[in-house]
Amino acid sequence: SSSPLLQHPTVDLKLQMILIGDRNVGKTCFLERYTDDLFREESKSTVGIDFRIKTVTVGGRRIRLQIWDTAGQERFNSITTAYYRNARGILLLYDVTNPESYRNITKWMKLIEEYGRSDVEVAIVGNKADLENVQVNTHKARNFAENCGFIFYETSAKASLNVDTVFVNLIYKILKQIPQPHERNPQIRRKTMTSQALCEDANAKRSYKCC
Numbered sequence: 548s549s550s551p552l553l554q555h556p557t558v559d560l561k562l563q564m565i566l567i568g569d570r571n572v573g574k575t576c577f578l579e580r581y582t583d584d585l586f587r588e589e590s591k592s593t594v595g596i597d598f599r600i601k602t603v604t605v606g607g608r609r610i611r612l613q614i615w616d617t618a619g620q621e622r623f624n625s626i627t628t629a630y631y632r633n634a635r636g637i638l639l640l641y642d643v644t645n646p647e648s649y650r651n652i653t654k655w656m657k658l659i660e661e662y663g664r665s666d667v668e669v670a671i672v673g674n675k676a677d678l679e680n681v682q683v684n685t686h687k688a689r690n691f692a693e694n695c696g697f698i699f700y701e702t703s704a705k706a707s708l709n710v711d712t713v714f715v716n717l718i719y720k721i722l723k724q725i726p727q728p729h730e731r732n733p734q735i736r737r738k739t740m741t742s743q744a745l746c747e748d749a750n751a752k753r754s755y756k757c758c
């Protein structure tokens with residue numbers, strides 16, 4: 548059996564992310580577009596939890612992503628919330644043609660607050676933006692997300708709109724919290740640690756109560 552280093556000779560970092568949101572908003576399709584660049588009209592409802600792996604290079608760092616896809620049905624919450632605590636990034640999806648899925652964002656945020664890491668980075672994602680009968684106001688949704696300090700995008704898994712962009716932006720935000728591994732130069736090391744300490748302080752003060 549080879550060492551983990553030999554198995555992943557080029558990976559600098561492993562990150563876990565999780566997709567949450569109401570059933571049928573397109574979480575599985577969104578993830579499949581990202582990892583396999585495909586789209587299914589007949590996507591099956593997720594039972595419990597599933598994951599996919601993707602390796603990407605962001606900011607010059609090779610990152611192995613483990614991305615969890617959860618069932619939107621409430622009866623699975625006791626299973627899926629157990630995966631929140633290892634996730635550095637959460638993608639909270641709603642369907643732009645379904646106002647109820649947007650209103651339920653606050654319910655999902657309560658679960659993030661209860662089960663997630665205090666320094667988790669969140670993206671609010673309005674999916675199915677390819678459809679014509681959009682019912683959720685883009686500006687209101689964006690304002691809401693940005694007031695919470697979250698990333699915001701409208702996306703389409705079907706038309707392949709902004710799917711990569713959401714992940715890249717989220718990864719950049721997460722990387723800001725993680726010191727670079729070039730710790731040989733003490734000058735750089737001190738700087739990195741200071742900025743990380745500042746980040747941690749800012750995160751400690753952050754609360755979703757603003758929303």
Ligand SMILES: Nc1nc2c(ncn2[C@@H]2O[C@H](COP(=O)(O)OP(=O)(O)OP(=O)(O)O)[C@@H](O)[C@H]2O)c(=O)[nH]1
Nearest residue numbers: 570571572573574575576588590592593619704705
């Ligand atoms: N038009 C359009 N349809 C989409 C898009 N994304 C997903 N769908 C459709 O929406 C339906 C539900 O997609 P899923 O990915 O299974 O939804 P989910 O959020 O994973 O659902 P659960 O597993 O039940 O929580 C499927 O019929 C998809 O084809 C999109 O961007 N545009």
